[in-house]
Amino acid sequence: MALIRLLQCKPDGEIVFREPTSGNVPAYAILSHTWGKEEVIFQDMEAGADMNKTVSKAGWRKIQFCAKQAAADRLQYFWVDTCCIDKKNAVELGAAINSMFRWYQNAARCYVYLSDVSTLNTRADDQRAWEEAFRKSRWFTRGWTLQELIAPRLVDFFSSEGERLGSKLSLESKIHEITGIEKNALRGDLLSNFSIKERKSWAGHRKTTIEEDIAYCLIGIFEVSMVPNYGEGKDHAFRRLDEEIHKLYKGVGFEQFAVELNLTSFPETAQFVAREKELSKMHELLQDHSSRSCIILHGLGGIGKTQLAITYARRHKEKYTAIFWLNANDADSLKLSFRDVAQQVLRHHPSTSVLSSVDQDKDLDQVVSVVKGWLDSPQNARWLMIYDNFDNPKTSGNPDNSAVDIRQFLPRSDHGSIIITTRSSQVRQGIRIHVQKLLDVREGLEIVSNMSGRKGIEKDSDAIALVKELDGLPLALSTAGVYLEHVTTSFSDYLQLYKTSWLKLQTTSPLLNSYEDRSLYTTWQITLDRIQQQNPASASLLKLWAYFDRQDIWFELLRYATSADDRWIQELTKDELNFNKAIALLCSFGLVDPDGALKQQFGSGGYSVHSCVHSWTVFVLNKEWDEGFAQLALYCVASKVPMRNEIDSWMLQRRLLQHAVRQEQAILENKVGIKRMEWALHSLGNLYADQGKLAEAEEMLILDTVHNLGKLYADQGKLAEAEEMYNRALQGYEHAIGPELLPSYLPALRTMFAFGDLFSRTGRKDLAKAMYSRALAGYTTVQGPSSKWCRRLEDRLQALQVASARLEAA
DSSP states (O other): OOOOOEEEEOTTSOEEEEOOOSSOOOOEEEEEOOOOSSOOOHHHHSTTOOHHHHHTSTTHHHHHHHHHHHHHTTOSEEEOHHHHSOTTOHHHHHHHHHHHHHHHHHOSEEEEEOTTOOOTTSOTTOHHHHHHHHHTOGGGGBSTHHHHHHSOSSEEEEOTTSOEEEETTTTHHHHHHHHOOOHHHHTTOOGGGSOHHHHHHTTTTOBOSSTTHHHHTTTTTTTOOOOOOTTSOHHHHHHHHHHHHHHHHHOTTGGGGOOOOOGGGSOOOOOOOOOHHHHHHHHHHHOOOSSOEEEEEEOOTTSSHHHHHHHHHHHTGGGSSEEEEEEOSSHHHHHHHHHHHHHHHHHHOTTOHHHHTSOTTTOHHHHHHHHHHHHHOTTOOOEEEEEEOOOSBOOTTOOOTTOBOGGGGSOOSSOSEEEEEESOSOOOSSEEEEOOOOOOHHHHHHHHHHHHOOOOOTTOHHHHHHHHHTTTOHHHHHHHHHHHHHSOOOHHHHHHHHHHHHHHHHHHOTTOOOHHHHHHHHHHHHHHHHHHHHOHHHHHHHHHGGGSOSSOBOHHHHGGGGGOSOHHHHHHTSOHHHHHHHHHHHHHTTSOEEEHHHHHHHSSOEEEOOHHHHHHIIIIITSSOOHHHHHHHHHHHHHHOOOTTSTTHHHHHHHHHHHHHHHHHHHHTTOSOOTTOHHHHHHHHHHHHHTTOHHHHHHHHTTSOOHHHHHHHHHTTOHHHHHHHHHHHHHHHHHHHOTTTGGGOHHHHHHHHHHHHHHHHTTOHHHHHHHHHHHHHHHHHHHOTTSHHHHHHHHHHHHHHHHHHHHHHO
16 A cells, blocks of 8 residues: 555644655545545645645635544544645556555545535535435545545545535435445445445446546455556456456466356245345355365255355355356265266366366266366366255264265365355354344345235234244245235235144144244145145145155156046146146246256256255155055156167166155155066166166166166176175065066066076076076067077077086086
8 A cells, every 4th residue: 555645734724744654644534525626736735835826726625624624523634635646646646546445444534525515504404405415416426436435434424514414324324325335335344245246336327537537446446456547448447457356356367267157057046135144254254265165054944045155156256267056965966066067167168178088978977076176276266166955964873875975076175165055963064154044024024025026014013923923934934925926815814824724734744843844834835725726736746746856857757647546647747738837836836946957967957846845745745655646756757767778868867866766765665566567666777777876776676677787797797796686686576476477577587597697607507507497488488489588598508508518528
């Protein structure tokens, strides 16, 4: 910061310069005003200047005012821009422009002199007399006065007569209305808490006499430095300013790692109110780029963690070279998110060889590895990774095999920024921020007002009573608001519906211990009742959703459900128009969201529900397990599994995996009957095997067929494992369909064939011959002696006989 030249009012009233020194700067006042005619300049105040001529200038009146007011505030020194800078000295002018924000910031008091606001013939405390002139004051339209409003802590406004009108604090609401500047910025919040776009907007309607100054006046607002170059033009000045801003936040050479924010990869969530306290804390913890910064947003489901992360990312997007959103719901979702990151990077930097050389459709583990390597580059240090819905962390006390070890998906280097959202209290990878219920009723009213479109409810006693009843839960408040948008129901009537539904829920679901869950489930039940009246197919679809994964339902997945006993499901899946109509209603009430990230990953979009909504469909809507719906879900998923050689089969398999996991869980818990559904289990087993999930494939195929998986194990030299699975598979068949049907059951026959091959490879010729013979007898009965399987088995038996004869001859 350049040394500041102050004015000093001596005891005899003489005003002189206090020349800048390298020592401590004394306390001083500072003037803010708009330039007019006959301003007093530096040369008018120099030693030897004609002071009679100086004091006769119109601008001397402002200097006298500042001296008088400073004295009243017991300040001996003050600063006025017209005369305290030698503007004929280019070096001094440039240093002053780069230091001015801090000069105003460090001032003990700032006096705003409004030459076009008069209190003549009126009292200064009569705001109505001067308010209109205040609103229209030229001071609010000038470029340089922006920093003079923002920077100082204490700002007082004065009329042209020198009468005090009020302070920045007392006039805050009026100043906010006039300028559009957030009140937190007026109160002195860190400017880095506000986005680059927002800060630029503060100067959007302001003007400067010299065109380049509209850029230079923002130097302090953005905490950068640049040499003024008058004559370069406004556009060029702004380009240079932008370069300095990006260097500050993103580092030198950031362009080689810059990736534009892709909002389609972000989840669609209800627009809750911004939590300014939490957002400020997040920025405080993440703004240091000298090392890795990681924060954990943890709290109840539906409390607004995801929305908070989205708001932070959008507000501060200009400060990062890249922001990536990852679905941490499970390991497979994370791997697909990394694939999406790789594709985003390659769209912006197609020559990134480390990413372009990987098969993104097959080797997802390698994709994760190379993306982490790209993030680990020492020059690539200003990225932000957001791991959303990390609710099932792998810990020593968590026996769930699907739990995620987040460490495998975190970059290794000590740089970059990370946000993790979770409902778990066991996540320890960063600094924790507990996202709690909204404590201020006004925030709850804002959510209900925004979502319902009902304005002016701040003093509505019924609205206030409803918000208090919903107890600061953003998702419940949002659900109530969306419902009220669609109906003419009053707040008091909705509250009565809520209380009635709450009591009913207590009776029907007594095991729900969580007060928060009851609040959410009650609001959703009211909404579902309304949906049921408008389109029963929509309500049936939501109930059916419990038997699928919460993410990615699309029409083609459900189109095989026409065989359902539920006529509304039949209606729903008759054609895509009916499906879209049903899903649109659920979306309009906020229970379902279109998932843009899925379109990024798979080329076609699907629909997802919030994890809390899915829990409600499972534990309340399907409190009594519906085996018909369970079989229907299994039928839909298994029917959609593609053959390995089909076009884009790998991507479709990835899309089906999460639903297959849901079906597997039901099967292993004996919640779905598998009689006459063996083909479906075979499809799921093949799906797992094709995706390299051998353990999961074994679970499925052990009940149906391990033909493909056994071959896979055998090809990998895991012969003992293959033999064990074949044994278990045949035992499973016999248990499932009975010993009398086993010889005519094709999947069992394929297993016998594979078992014979395994015995042959391991030198157990007699066992191989016995297994081949069993399989041949079955195929002969089912397909006839001329079938290809019979011919192949006969060839196998012939080869065994020849080998045996040669062995005897030897």
